[in-house]
Amino acid sequence: MSFLPFAIEVGALNACFFAERGFNVELFESREDIRRAEVVKGRSINLALSHRGRQALKQVGMEDKIVSQGIPMNSRMIHSLNGKQSPIPYGKKGQVKAETYPNTKLNFDHKLLDWRAETGRMTFARSDGSKEQINADLIVGCDGAFSAIRKQFLRRSRFDYSQTYIPHGYMELTMPPIDGEFAMKPNYLHIWPRNTFMMIALPNLDKTFTCTLFMPFDEFEKITTGDEVIDFFQKYFPDAIPLIGVDALKTDYFRLPGQAMVSIKCSPYHIEDKCVLMGDAAHAVVPFYGQGMNAGFEDCIVFGEILDQLNNDFSAVLPEYSRVRVPDDHAIADLAMYNYIEMRAHVNSxxxxxxxxxxxxxxxxxxxxxxxxxxxxxxxxxxxxxxxxxxxxxxxxxxxxxxxxxxxxxxxxxxxxxxxxxxxxxxxxxxxxxxxxxxxxxxxxxxxxx
Amino acid sequence: MSFLPFAIEVGALNACFFAERGFNVELFESREDIRRAEVVKGRSINLALSHRGRQALKQVGMEDKIVSQGIPMNSRMIHSLNGKQSPIPYGKKGQVKAETYPNTKLNFDHKLLDWRAETGRMTFARSDGSKEQINADLIVGCDGAFSAIRKQFLRRSRFDYSQTYIPHGYMELTMPPIDGEFAMKPNYLHIWPRNTFMMIALPNLDKTFTCTLFMPFDEFEKITTGDEVIDFFQKYFPDAIPLIGVDALKTDYFRLPGQAMVSIKCSPYHIEDKCVLMGDAAHAVVPFYGQGMNAGFEDCIVFGEILDQLNNDFSAVLPEYSRVRVPDDHAIADLAMYNYIEMRAHVNSxxxxxxxxxxxxxxxxxxxxxxxxxxxxxxxxxxxxxxxxxxxxxxxxxxxxxxxxxxxxxxxxxxxxxxxxxxxxxxxxxxxxxxxxxxxxxxxxxxxxx
Known part of the structure; x- marks a missing residue:
């Protein structure tokens, strides 16, 4: 029997991979059941699903289901300063966006307090103040960039780790439907490129767009009043003002400050035969290559392949997974950072x-x-x-x-x-x-x- | 009034810098009074004091006192495989080694449990089980590579951090005096260069030498019996066997496993006007440029200069210190790593x-x-x-x-x-x-x- 605590997305997919191989799987999520919770605004960059991610979903028979819930995006739509829109197709193959994933067995409201590598024992706190202890044969930490599982790794010797924040932050603003329809063409990734900053918009199932503004933190901090927000949008994104709405813009901008973006690399991904990190817990990337979720989904494929090769022997599988996967995850983290740094420098050369x-x-x-x-x-x-x-x-x-x-x-x-x-x-x-x-x-x- | 918790060395020197400027200074050290404790063997690489470190000591009038307690080393002595010794002078100026530092006001047996940036309140644990809370205007974290102060930094957003372990470990072995005298010439850094690994020996005040063996961890792990230790030394360091002693060698080698070496970089060094990191807590370096302690001591000079420039206004001094000092500490960490990586690759080119x-x-x-x-x-x-x-x-x-x-x-x-x-x-x-x-x-x- 094997318990696997992990959060949504990569965690849920991983659960399917393990369940298909006959393991008993238990998932733990610190938040309440998000299927019943209100939508949390302004904290999550929409996710792009491309080839690697689809391959992972395909292996557990979920590709069609997920893809049908997303909105296909086959082109980018560039908004120039004068409001002109120019579509640029992505290439031969399609890309799609998806937001929600089905999952198998979930324990919500379990916040990890601590765990021990020697015993595989985890201690969780519940919102009613009680504590719960659970032993697992294998702990799979898919608990995101600020992983609680990873803290135990940092206490051990010879664990390489780096976290690098970029000078840009992001902020999400909502563009509501107009007369019950999308305010802009839905099957596009809308982009407003403006040199040191930019805005993108991605369509949601409820006919809204989530607009994400990327900007250096000191630029965010310069804007302190609702009128300054409008002046700023008037200067750089005039066509978005009527679509978002003047009043919404004035208030939404101040709901949350600019959110930080971090690139995290570490090595190894495992502790003995007891614990392994996957997804953002192992390799958070900045969102400039659209590969964050895809890399996490591919982690599941690669781990599954190694499980099969080595007959589910965790003591051999875990070191092999670190050996194989670390250089690839480091490469995608570097590429995402390269896109952030170099593209801005080179794009006009x-x-x-x-x-x-x-x-x-x-x-x-x-x-x-x-x-x-x-x-x-x-x-x-x-x-x-x-x-x-x-x-x-x-x-x-x-x-x-x-x-x-x-x-x-x-x-x-x-x-x-x-x-x-x-x-x-x-x-x-x-x-x-x-x-x-x-x-x-x-x-x-x-x-x-x- | 201002309390400054910090450990030995950089902490003690810093205390002098602050005390000279009229601040009330309190030092906290988690261990017992090391002046009364037995010498801890096998855990501390001897420290080289050169120009930057001496300048810092000079500013608080301690240069002569410290230098007189150290053993001057003006040359390196290379031990070849056939036992031949060849001295190589260091250059015009002298270098000296020192191990102990005087300090002003110390609270021993205070282990930091937690601290709050909002209030400057620190909570310490004592060995009798009691807790103690202390408020400080400024907290200076000089608590080493595994800094407890720094943990609070890691919990905050936009703190860049990296720790990188190198594949080599180190092990310390003691070479006793012969007839009450040093077993080798004392005013030298003795070096046994052997491609992928090497041994160095530094003289101590008690006429012993501390030999430090640097070797990849997998080489350390290959040696599992006393006889294998002797075979290994016979092959690579035959002249050191009679000086360390066969029996001592067989047992000392297994007292502790190879110790890890880490390079740590982070940014910024401060939280608001409440806390600043210095020394190894801010920038642990691998010991291949002999600048670890000197960089830490120079931190004190630089911080002192900025305190003077900005009239001791912590809210201005702390950000300025991060701005000025981060690039220099990152440069010395990179240089030490460069020496570790590149020199081995280039030295025969x-x-x-x-x-x-x-x-x-x-x-x-x-x-x-x-x-x-x-x-x-x-x-x-x-x-x-x-x-x-x-x-x-x-x-x-x-x-x-x-x-x-x-x-x-x-x-x-x-x-x-x-x-x-x-x-x-x-x-x-x-x-x-x-x-x-x-x-x-x-x-x-x-x-x-x-």
């Missing part, structure tokens, strides 16, 4: 835009050799850290190819012999021919080698 | 050794323009992060100089015009002429610009 065009052109020419990073991350199950390695490799090859072409052009067509193509031997396989091909472009002698 | 020679030669030619990193860190009070910036700059300039020289040689003396010396305009001042000088070496036209 001519070289960056030129390189995007080159990448897309090469992907068109050689679809299996050059794959844009975003495609690998969002539409495949390529391991995150391999996607990053391959991205770096492609970058190097393409930059060198461009350099070589430029040099060849410069030398007026004279031959160029590259004796030791640097590093290539260490790099990844399928695209290895690529370099030779590029060399051959300017060196007919190399053709003999191909 | 021909380019690395060649560059060391070039650097030393350029320092000889232009002592105020090119200063080796080690010299800036150990023998000056150049801000750590500026030392790192300048080091990167020097590196770039020297590498480019070498590249230019090589290119010039290759082109058989033909002129080379560098139209846009890249990045130089953004770089640091005094050595700016350097680049022009190097260009001039191979481009007489540029001479007109100098």
């Amino acid at each position: 001519k070289w960056f835009i030129f390189r995007k065009h080159v990448d897309n052109f090469l992907h068109f020419l050689m679809p299996s050799t050059i794959v844009p990073l975003y495609t690998m991350v969002t539409f495949t199950r390529t391991r995150y850290h391999e996607a990053v390695d391959r991205w770096h490799w492609q970058d190097k090859v393409i930059n060198r190819g461009l350099l070589l072409s430029a040099t060849a052009a410069l030398l007026g067509g004279s031959y160029l012999l590259i004796k030791n193509p640097p590093d290539i031997s260490k790099l990844i396989r399928p695209a290895e021919k690529m370099w030779d091909g590029l060399v051959a472009l300017c060196n007919p002698r190399a053709l003999a080698r191909i | 021909k380019w690395f050794i060649f560059r060391k020679h070039v650097d030393n030669f350029l320092h000889f030619l232009m002592p105020s323009t090119i200063v080796p990193l080690y010299t800036m860190v150990t023998f000056t009070r150049t801000r750590y992060h500026e030392a790192v910036d300048r080091w990167h700059w020097q590196d770039k300039v020297i590498n480019r100089g070498l590249l230019l020289s090589a290119t010039a040689a290759l082109l058989g003396g033909s002129y080379l015009l560098i139209k846009n010396p890249p990045d130089i305009s953004k770089l640091i001042r005094p050595a700016e002429k350097m680049w022009d000088g190097l260009v001039a070496l191979c481009n007489p036209r540029a001479l007109a610009r100098i």
Whole structure:
């Protein structure tokens, strides 16, 4: 018998994975039953479900059910300052948004006070003041970025941990329906890009939109009155004012302060054969790659695969899970942070835009050799850290190819012999021919080698 | 009135800095009075005191007292595998080792249970089971790498924190005196370098040496019997066996397992105007640059300077201290980790050794323009992060100089015009002429610009 305390989402999905394998599963949630509670506003960024997440749901037969409850988003809609809207499609495959998940056996109103790795004993507090003790064979901590389970990890030696807050905060504002219908086109992720800050809007099932404003904390703090809110929106998001409503805007802005966003990495994910961290408890990411929930769902697939490989022997499964999964989760945390930092710095650089065009052109020419990073991350199950390695490799090859072409052009067509193509031997396989091909472009002698 | 709970070393020094400025200072230490306690073996790496630390001691008139209690070490002594000893001097200035520090007003046996940022109230536990509550205007947390004060920081939003353990552990072994005298020459840091692991020995006042063995944890764990310890020493440190003693070695090795080493960085160092972290509580570093204690002592100087600048107004002093000090402490933590990681990888590289020679030669030619990193860190009070910036700059300039020289040689003396010396305009001042000088070496036209 095995008890698994965890919260909603990754926890609920994990419960299905374990239950399907014949384990007895018990879930513990500190809050009251959220199915009966009022909707908590302003605290949760809507979640994007893409390929990895869907694969996980598929394995427990929930894909169709969840996807049907979400609102499909196949395009982004860019709102420019003058109110013009321009759709930009996402690509071949679809993305969908989902908010609620079914789950199997849940104990609500159980707040974890402490637990012991030696015994697997957990102590919970109930809202009536009572305490409850429960022993588990395996404790799966899916209790979010501020995990109570993880506190025990921090008390032990040789546990690597980092938490990094970004200078931006976020704030959620609600855009109500107009005449019972969505105020804007629903099947889009609406984006108002404004350099150092931006607003996005995602559709909900009740025909409202949740608008999320991302902005540096010091900008949030500059706005102190309702009139200043309106002035600010007038300057940057004038088309959103009538849709949200002047009065709502003036009050909603001050309901909660800007919320912090944190990136958390740690290693290892397990303590002996007793406890393992998954989801945001193991790897909270900033929400700029849309992979937070997908990475958490993929955790369940990977853990399930290792359970099968190692015959459910927790003492072997847990270290193996840490070994396999840590580099991938660290890679996606880094990518999300990279998108936050670098995209803002690069997005206006001519070289960056030129390189995007080159990448897309090469992907068109050689679809299996050059794959844009975003495609690998969002539409495949390529391991995150391999996607990053391959991205770096492609970058190097393409930059060198461009350099070589430029040099060849410069030398007026004279031959160029590259004796030791640097590093290539260490790099990844399928695209290895690529370099030779590029060399051959300017060196007919190399053709003999191909 | 102001109470400051903190532990030994940085805490004691800080107490002097505050006391000199007229604050009422109270120190709290969780252990019993260590002046009366037995020496705790095997848990403390000996501490190296260099320029920054001495400057801090000087400001409270303690330099001579402390230095006279330490044992000066002016050289390293390298023990090769065949037992040959080769001294390598440290440079112009002296370094000294010290172990004990006087302190002013101490409350021992006060273990911090909790504290509140709103009120400055701390709750301590005493060994007789009683509790004690104390209010302070300012709480200075100098309570080490595993700081109890810092726990409160971790519960707050927007506190960046990272702890990274390295794969090496350390173990301390004692080398007793022979006929009442040191078993090896005392005024040296003795080093047995052995690639992936090494042993060092530092002299103590009681004529013993403390030998510290640094080794990956999995190597420690491979040795499970007394005979295996002797075999291991026979293979790598044969000259140390008779000096430590066969029987002592067989038992001492198993007294404690290999001890972990952690690098800790965080930001900010303060909570409102109530609490500030200093020393290892703010920035534990791995012990491979000999700057851990010196950085902690320099914290006291920097805080003192800011107190003076801002008239002891804690609400202004604390944020300013975080702003000024965080980048420097992060730089020294990174440098210590760099020494751990990179030196082992580079130490046998021909380019690395060649560059060391070039650097030393350029320092000889232009002592105020090119200063080796080690010299800036150990023998000056150049801000750590500026030392790192300048080091990167020097590196770039020297590498480019070498590249230019090589290119010039290759082109058989033909002129080379560098139209846009890249990045130089953004770089640091005094050595700016350097680049022009190097260009001039191979481009007489540029001479007109100098």
